Amino acid sequence: MKTNIVFFCAAVVAFCFAAIRREPSAHPSATLTAVADSIDKETGLALDPNFMIVKAQCTSCHSPKLILQHRFTRDEWLSKIRWMQRNHKLWDLGESEKTVLDYLAKHYAPSQSAYSRREALRNVKWYKLEK
């Protein structure tokens, strides 16, 4: 556990710099937008009262972008936690597990858009072709 704390602290510092180095941004093809009113500048994660617990539990081993890239149901998020516990030495989240799941299910749930085999091209930045 002590080792975990050490690595956690080092990792929190490390990911702060990652955020400074490049603004976290959604993937350009993502059709998904966060529902939060405000976004943490360092991590790109939605700000709410549970944010600090999520930041502490989830970004010690991996980039916050791994959360930002995904939209899952509560059960699917739980299965990701179990998978990380099985394969990636994630610790038992204890009472924070519910908090983390509440947060993920609230901010990073699947969108309701209809299934599309090929959606319209989005966010095209038009430019004059000179050649």
Next chain:
Amino acid sequence: MNSHIHNRRGFLKKSALTTLAGMVGTEIVFAKNMPPHHVPLAFDEGLAGKHPDMVVLSDKPWNVETPPHLLDDAITPVERMFIRNNGLIPEEKIDPSAWTLTIKGESVKQTKTYKISDLKAKFKTYTYQLVLECGGNGRSGYVPQTSGNQWDQGAVSCAEWTGVRLKDILNDVGLKDDAVYIGYYGKDLHPSRDPSKVVISRGVPIKKALEEETLIAWALNGKDLPLMHGFPLRLVVGGWPASVSGKWLHTIAVRNKEHDGAKMDGHSYRVPRQTVMPGEKLAETPENFRIIESMPVKSLITFPKTGAMLDAGKSLALRGHAWAGDVAVKEVMTSIDYGSTWQKATLNAAKNRLAWQQWSAQLSFPQKGYYEVWARAIDTNGVSQPMVIPAWNPGGYLNNACHRIAVKVV
């Protein structure tokens, strides 16, 4: 690397800590507990030498993709080459003169270890242009969404790799008759920083391992491998998911059974043996999932960049690449009317087997308006790219749907 921020015992220098504190806006309270030689990401050279328009999907571990228009070169420059790491890049100082490659396993006649200088002296050197494409390239197109990096279409490259043939090394070591698979081991670090855990250890059947183009490479586009791409030594296996091309390579095991290393199991780099309904759950057993081997036929439009506005009456010179895993591309077609009609593009032969092929087309448009320009490649087996997203699978692999760009004639 980065020794200017570490003192002689490998701990961060006080001046570096002051910089860190300034950037974080707080004291680095647990600095003395940081592992020796740990390099905070602020000083990490992860994106050093990369084009500023590369898209970062994750910075821990590093996963970075290339927008299609930046892949216009026939030989992908390092600055435009995607990065797919499962773990953290090795933090130890790498001395290429001391680096060794060990060949071992149930199916070798002897265990043998080579220095890089031995490989260069003992075996003939070859250079090939080889397509490396992440098995999950295109994952973001699958609905419902699947876990993993949400690659758009840019987790692919075709660069020039130099090294020795794995078959020559294996011949020198001597194989037993029961050899069926190889598995690689590299020096990347598990994201949990547990040195006893293997990040990824994949491989290919012995037949693929013995192909002429399967290289143990030390050079990329004529220069030493960059650290991010496996310095000082890596396996390069063109045409298959790039995860079989292990980086920071130190050991190859020749196995008498299918390799069982990390990320060979579950649904890692596997697809259902029988196709499933999108979103369907399937027990992750070898009975249900097969290992992905050759990558499917695919093409990219690399010029112009999407969003081109063109004066009415002018024609459009379009170009790109096409590739098809273990086989070649027979034909590339383009369409400006959503696939109602197709025009045949000019297609060049590959520089060598497993390299991508350049294609080009001259398009004219009947009137002003919004167009999507689509490209579709067909391989030598007559298999085409689909226009729609292909079979959904739990890992989100093998999306080889046609690439298209938006064009406005004004």
